[in-house]
Amino acid sequence: MRPLLEKLRSLTARRSRQDGYTLFELIVTLTVLAVLVMGTIPLAQNAVRRQKEIKLRETLRQVRAAIDEFKRDTIGACPLGAITTVNPTVRVTSTAPSDPRSRVVIDDCTIFDTENLDRFPPSLDILVNGVAVRERGISAIAGSGIRDNSLQATELTEIPELTKIYLRHMPIDPITGESDWQLRSSYQAANSGGWDNINVFDIRSSSDEIALDGTKYSEW
Numbered sequence: 001m002r003p004l005l006e007k008l009r010s011l012t013a014r015r016s017r018q019d020g021y022t023l024f025e026l027i028v029t030l031t032v033l034a035v036l037v038m039g040t041i042p043l044a045q046n047a048v049r050r051q052k053e054i055k056l057r058e059t060l061r062q063v064r065a066a067i068d069e070f071k072r073d074t075i076g077a078c079p080l081g082a083i084t085t086v087n088p089t090v091r092v093t094s095t096a097p098s099d100p101r102s103r104v105v106i107d108d109c110t111i112f113d114t115e116n117l118d119r120f121p122p123s124l125d126i127l128v129n130g131v132a133v134r135e136r137g138i139s140a141i142a143g144s145g146i147r148d149n150s151l152q153a154t155e156l157t158e159i160p161e162l163t164k165i166y167l168r169h170m171p172i173d174p175i176t177g178e179s180d181w182q183l184r185s186s187y188q189a190a191n192s193g194g195w196d197n198i199n200v201f202d203i204r205s206s207s208d209e210i211a212l213d214g215t216k217y218s219e220w
Contacts, residue, residue, distance in 0.1 A: 046212065053211055055174040060220060063203055066127050066166040067120060072102040073133060073164070074119040078109035104133040104164060118186045120199035121166075124179075127200075130165040175207040175217050182206050182218060 108131055112119055121127055170179050184192055186201035205217040 049212060052174045053217075056205060056217065056220065059171050059174065060203065060205075063124075063127075063167065063171050067200060067202070069102075070106075070121045070127060070131075070166055071119065072099040073104055073106050075099065075102065075105070076136070077106040077119070078112060103136060104162065105136050106131055107134040107162075108132040116199045118199060118201075120186055120201050122199055124167075124170065124181070124183070124200055124203070127166040128168075128170050130163040133162050133164045135162075171203075173205050173207065175205050175209060180206045 111122055111126060111131060113122070116122060171181070172179050173181060181203040182205070183195040183200050184190070184202045184204070185196050185198040187198055188196055188201075204220060207217040209217055211217055211220075
């Protein structure tokens with residue numbers, strides 16, 4: 001009896017292998033696969049969004065740091081009433097206290113107008129294109145009998161023009177994919193609806209989307 005049962009079991013297993021999967025088994029398998037795929041899509045989308053958010057925070061940090069650096073370099077630049085100071089022979093040493101992190105002073109007063117009293121960058125373009133600067137401490141000196149280790153007026157004219165660039169390229173908003181930032185001047189509130197074109201004090205994303213943490217990108 002036992003050998004007969006084993007033979008029947010062997011025949012049944014062989015027949016099952018020959019017949020393959022049933023339609024019900026295929027439907028169940030495909031259903032499980034569909035559930036798994038549908039479950040991984042949101043995870044993949046969130047991973048992509050998270051990378052964009054990281055990039056956005058880094059871009060905002062870099063641009064804001066460049067704005068602050070530009071502001072530091074304006075301390076002591078362009079005395080009241082000056083039009084331009086790009087000529088090295090007429091440079092004047094300023095007594096205005098400077099930030100120790102600033103090694104140069106902006107040497108082109110034509111980029112500032114009478115409205116931009118705070119002297120933040122007038123546009124994002126100027127951070128990318130650069131602005132004329134000079135080393136801090138250089139002053140106009142003329143005549144003979146000059147102190148040791150100082151420069152004559154004729155030597156000042158040989159100092160090369162310097163252009164300082166604050167941003168390597170125009171920043172792109174990773175959320176919108178464009179350089180369509182919301183700009184705010186130092187004379188505007190944080191919730192201002194538009195830019196007054198006086199200076200660039202801060203930038204924010206123009207996207208109205210909600211971040212993974214529940215905040216708006218435009219509030220970062």
